Amino acid sequence: MHSAPNHDLCDLVEKKCCRVVSCADIATIAAHDSIFLSGRPEYDVPLGRRDELASASVNETTKNLPSPAQSASQILAALAKKSFDATNVVTLSGAHTIGLGHCGSFTDRLYPTPDPAMEKSFARAYQYEDPTTRDIVTSFAKDLELFFERFVLAMTKMGQLGLLTGTKGEIQARCSARNS
Numbered sequence: 001m002h003s004a005p006n007h008d009l010c011d012l013v014e015k016k017c018c019r020v021v022s023c024a025d026i027a028t029i030a031a032h033d034s035i036f037l038s039g040r041p042e043y044d045v046p047l048g049r050r051d052e053l054a055s056a057s058v059n060e061t062t063k064n065l066p067s068p069a070q071s072a073s074q075i076l077a078a079l080a081k082k083s084f085d086a087t088n089v090v091t092l093s094g095a096h097t098i099g100l101g102h103c104g105s106f107t108d109r110l111y112p113t114p115d116p117a118m119e120k121s122f123a124r125a126y127q128y129e130d131p132t133t134r135d136i137v138t139s140f141a142k143d144l145e146l147f148f149e150r151f152v153l154a155m156t157k158m159g160q161l162g163l164l165t166g167t168k169g170e171i172q173a174r175c176s177a178r179n180s
């Protein structure tokens with residue numbers, strides 16, 4: 001394993017098999033492999049995605065992602081529109097035992113006055129503010145296998161959001177640019 005940026009990986013795949021594997025599939029496999037390598041569950045990744053004809057804009061991407069400033073209930077409502085239930089959302093949020101949080105995303109909840117909605121014990125802070133998510137978090141805290149099982153379901157579901165298959169879209173030759 002080496003730390004090649006994603007576009008280098010796409011270039012290597014493209015050299016081996018021109019216009020066969022989409023960038024959407026490569027990104028999904030990369031997410032799966034990162035999860036597996038960090039000690040989380042192994043799961044099958046359905047493949048066959050095709051790439052959008054239009055390149056993804058920052059606006060289009062951020063419109064679809066909940067912001068760090070949103071409350072649990074706002075995130076639940078936003079993702080319910082994409083048919084994710086509370087268990088899916090809590091499970092996917094549980095992925096953040098890997099990765100980083102940036103100070104700018106949460107310092108305003110700590111200074112100058114701590115947000116009263118935040119539990120004093122920071123370990124439990126975020127999810128415990130919302131009763132719907134609290135029970136799900138507790139059930140996962142008690143049963144790691146249950147969390148892994150739900151995680152695989154939620155990841156697979158997320159990997160199938162807004163899919164392009166068949167003759168829709170295209171297989172991009174380079175993940176950083178549209179085909180000319």
Ligand code: HEM
Binds near residue numbers: 088089096106
């Ligand atoms: C409900 C679904 C999810 C939401 C709402 C969400 C939201 C966020 C937000 C707002 C951040 C930025 C935090 C910050 O900059 O302070 C973040 C970071 C991150 N998330 Fe998620 N996430 C979700 C699911 C996932 C999943 C399923 C994974 C991995 C399998 C994941 C992996 C990461 C990683 C690695 C980072 C750190 C990125 C970095 O280092 O800059 N997230 N997430």
